[in-house]
Amino acid sequence: MRSSVDDIRNRAEAILPEVVQLRRQFHMNPELGMEEFETAETVARYLDNLGLEVCTEVGGTGVVGLLRGSSPGKTVALRADMDALPIEQDSDADYASKVPGKMHACGHDAHTANLLGTARLLAEITSGGEKLAGNVKFLFQPAEEGPGGAEPMIADGAMRDPDVDAVFGLHVHTNLPTGQIAVKEGVSSASADGARIAILGQGGHGAHPEQTVDSVVVAAHVVTALQTVVSRETGPTDSAVITVGTIKGGFRSNVIAPRVDMEATVRALTPEIREALPGRIERIVKGVTESMRADYELEYSFGYPPLKNDSAMAQLVSEVGQRVLGDECVIQLGEASLGAEDFGYFASEAPGCFFRLGVSDEEKGLGLYPGHNPRFDIDESALSVGMSVMAAVALEYLSQ
Ligand SMILES: [Zn+2]
Numbered sequence: 001m002r003s004s005v006d007d008i009r010n011r012a013e014a015i016l017p018e019v020v021q022l023r024r025q026f027h028m029n030p031e032l033g034m035e036e037f038e039t040a041e042t043v044a045r046y047l048d049n050l051g052l053e054v055c056t057e058v059g060g061t062g063v064v065g066l067l068r069g070s071s072p073g074k075t076v077a078l079r080a081d082m083d084a085l086p087i088e089q090d091s092d093a094d095y096a097s098k099v100p101g102k103m104h105a106c107g108h109d110a111h112t113a114n115l116l117g118t119a120r121l122l123a124e125i126t127s128g129g130e131k132l133a134g135n136v137k138f139l140f141q142p143a144e145e146g147p148g149g150a151e152p153m154i155a156d157g158a159m160r161d162p163d164v165d166a167v168f169g170l171h172v173h174t175n176l177p178t179g180q181i182a183v184k185e186g187v188s189s190a191s192a193d194g195a196r197i198a199i200l201g202q203g204g205h206g207a208h209p210e211q212t213v214d215s216v217v218v219a220a221h222v223v224t225a226l227q228t229v230v231s232r233e234t235g236p237t238d239s240a241v242i243t244v245g246t247i248k249g250g251f252r253s254n255v256i257a258p259r260v261d262m263e264a265t266v267r268a269l270t271p272e273i274r275e276a277l278p279g280r281i282e283r284i285v286k287g288v289t290e291s292m293r294a295d296y297e298l299e300y301s302f303g304y305p306p307l308k309n310d311s312a313m314a315q316l317v318s319e320v321g322q323r324v325l326g327d328e329c330v331i332q333l334g335e336a337s338l339g340a341e342d343f344g345y346f347a348s349e350a351p352g353c354f355f356r357l358g359v360s361d362e363e364k365g366l367g368l369y370p371g372h373n374p375r376f377d378i379d380e381s382a383l384s385v386g387m388s389v390m391a392a393v394a395l396e397y398l399s400q
């Protein structure tokens, strides 16, 4: 890495006010997944002004920017997500959401602004005379919160021409103070699959259960029995989650419900456990419903894969992070999260690392609420850290 750490940090500090302005613009105008039209337009215009090659409508509303180096080399991709959530914001900030029922409660506004700033930083360094061997690709993806934007972008060629050799991304975290990043080597987040289960009974009078098949009682047994897939069929040191998040059925207290519909999220950290879960779930659902004279329908859908950070790429982020921020500011995470991230698709295409950026500052009263909370907000000064680390990681990777 020829650019000094100080140079990168100074440039990031200088760009920060513009990045904060961009973040606030996105924050005030949140757009849901696959509807990021204005956001994508702002992103494309900004990259175009920097002189990058820009592709729009990649896999929907995705945008790809390409900074070509002055000589051939590897291609490193940096990724941000752009979508907001259908949550009513609870905030007094003058940059609060202007759209009722929508807000950037997961920080994707910050990710997008941060990556635009990183693009500017790298474009400035390379136009300032520093030779860049290889390319930096900037991936702005839609719909991370669902149905997923990484997979359609990959299908649309985002990781090819030039082919991506390594990919990096970050997520803001309010349980980490500003100035720190956290890295997890290996599997860092879970697969997220879904099961829709319908319990089919036979309706009737609440006073005469013997003439019916009570789908509510069967459903209750199914929910309970499903938990044994995790507790009795998954190793105690392995991880899986089955959460039945919705259960709907019935008309009133004295009517036996003919049908109950349930939706579950199913998560795992390894492909082996992930692939075993649908069969185990169906066996339990089938066994319980048959034993109680009911029938069932089961629809299983595969969502995001587990996200595995490549060891060498995770080490690169840690080493660069230590150089940019100081040894004590890079936290090594021991445990994976059962949350899911569709960065996992990019990381399945090329070795990569997805790390956490601390955005909490208690004194400022910012970054105190977790993601998806109506009061979620971040300490924006952390974006200078995010830009510095992202830019330094890209330069270090290309120089190797
Ligand atoms: Zn989220």
Ligand SMILES: [Zn+2]
Binding pocket: 106, 107, 108, 144, 171
């Ligand atoms: Zn998120």
